[in-house]
Amino acid sequence: MMNFFEIIETPINIQSVIDKVIRRNAGAVTTFIGTVRELTEGKKTLYLTYEAYIPMAEKKLKQIAEEVKEKWGDVEIAITHRVGRLDISDVAVVIAVSTPHRKAAYEANEFAMERIKEIVPIWKKEHWETGEEWIGNQQGTKQYKSGKPDEEELHG
Amino acid sequence: MVKLLFFAGIKERIGVEELYLETSNQTIAQLKNYLQVSYPNLQLDGVLVAINEEFALDDDMVQDNDTIAFIPPVSGG
Numbered sequence: 001m002m003n004f005f006e007i008i009e010t011p012i013n014i015q016s017v018i019d020k021v022i023r024r025n026a027g028a029v030t031t032f033i034g035t036v037r038e039l040t041e042g043k044k045t046l047y048l049t050y051e052a053y054i055p056m057a058e059k060k061l062k063q064i065a066e067e068v069k070e071k072w073g074d075v076e077i078a079i080t081h082r083v084g085r086l087d088i089s090d091v092a093v094v095i096a097v098s099t100p101h102r103k104a105a106y107e108a109n110e111f112a113m114e115r116i117k118e119i120v121p122i123w124k125k126e127h128w129e130t131g132e133e134w135i136g137n138q139q140g141t142k143q144y145k146s147g148k149p150d151e152e153e154l155h156g
Numbered sequence: 157m158v159k160l161l162f163f164a165g166i167k168e169r170i171g172v173e174e175l176y177l178e179t180s181n182q183t184i185a186q187l188k189n190y191l192q193v194s195y196p197n198l199q200l201d202g203v204l205v206a207i208n209e210e211f212a213l214d215d216d217m218v219q220d221n222d223t224i225a226f227i228p229p230v231s232g233g
Contacts, residue, residue: 034233050232051164053225056209057232081232093233113233121206121225122232123164134165136229 004078005061007054007122012080017094020078026098028105032113034093036086046127050083050092053121057081060120064112068097072104077112081122092124158218160191161225169198180222185214187224203228 004020018031036048065077081093095112099105116122125134160175167173170191179187184205192200205212206225218224 052232053161053163053206053209053227056206056225059209116232117230119211119230120232121163121227121230123228124231125164134168134228135231136164 005058005065006080007052007057008080008082009084010082012082012091012094014091014094017078017080018096021076021096021098023076023098025074025100026076027100028102029096029098030102030105030109031097032093032095032109033091034113036088036090036092038088040126043126043128045088046129047088048086048092048127049125050081050086051123051125052081052083054083057120057122061116063119064115067115068108068112071111072099072108075099075104075108077108079112079116081116081120083122157220159223160187161223163226164228166198166203166226166228170195180218180220182218183214184212184216184218184224187218188214191226200226 002020014031014033018029021029036045038045061079064079068075068077076098078096079093082091086092093116095109097105097109097112099108123134123136125132158177158179160177162170162173162175184207188200188205192198204227206227207216207218207222209223209225
């Protein structure tokens with residue numbers, strides 16, 4: 001059976017993620033491709049290490065898909081996130097969304113990425129020449145109003 | 157017995173990926189407190205806990221055979 005929500009350790013085949021959402025009733029497919037950036041606030045990243053709580057992460061990706069279908073209706077969505085060591089420009093995440101019309105495909109794709117950054121247990125560690133750090137509890141990343149996500153944010 | 161799972165910075169602080177504890181009928185808050193006492197350097201602010209792969213609240217109870225995951229702020233994408 002085709003797995004629409006995957007955490008994998010090997011390079012992501014972008015086309016295969018897109019192919020999962022291709023269907024006769026789709027008139028638009030949006031694809032988000034997240035790649036490893038070299039510069040963050042002027043600091044030069046050498047590479048990243050991603051780690052995931054894989055079974056829960058795949059479950060949370062499914063939850064995001066359910067939220068998307070509830071909000072936009074006729075949507076097909078597939079998400080693959082890579083873990084392990086990733087070098088500059090490597091593809092870390094691919095989100096493919098198909099809908100009958102383009103507006104929903106753009107919106108649903110952006111929503112899915114925002115939710116990944118909120119509820120999916122995946123972490124990245126930045127490696128610089130001068131050191132390394134797990135990202136997540138520093139400025140510029142997601143800050144919850146109450147210090148932690150509320151029920152709504154976690155369960156949709 | 158419950159299984160504790162650690163990730164990212166928490167895993168590095170504790171030094172292992174998983175621990176088994178002979179405990180049950182505790183709340184998440186009590187378990188967090190136990191860890192904090194055992195590992196004083198641990199930074200648990202903003203850390204969420206999942207019971208059996210679903211986010212839990214501080215006053216949720218831990219049952220025998222549960223898997224408890226400590227989830228620092230996420231940074232996927």
